[in-house]
Amino acid sequence: MLEQRGMTGKQLAARIGISETQMSLFRSGKVRGVRFTTLSAMCAALECRPGDLLDYDFAEADLPKGDGA
Known part of the structure; x- marks a missing residue:
């Protein structure tokens, strides 16, 4: 994104x-x-959306522990 904005x-x-x-x-x-x-x-500075800057790969460890109640 930086390159696209010349920054x-x-x-x-x-x-x-x-x-x-x-x-x-x-x-x-x-x-x-x-x-x-x-x-x-x-x-705001790059005139983009958060998804343009972030990526996510699923990790089981990201899920909460316990019964979820």
Whole structure:
């Protein structure tokens, strides 16, 4: 998405107010979570939707443990 917008990760990080390290971790898929405000800011700056930035592969460990009640 950055390439499509002619922007670098460093430029996006500066524009939305996060560190370059956080941007690098997000881009590499090494973050365990992202705040909705950060995701919203990324989408606004890149003129995209969250699904354009995120992907998900099913993992059984993501399901809650227990009886579900």
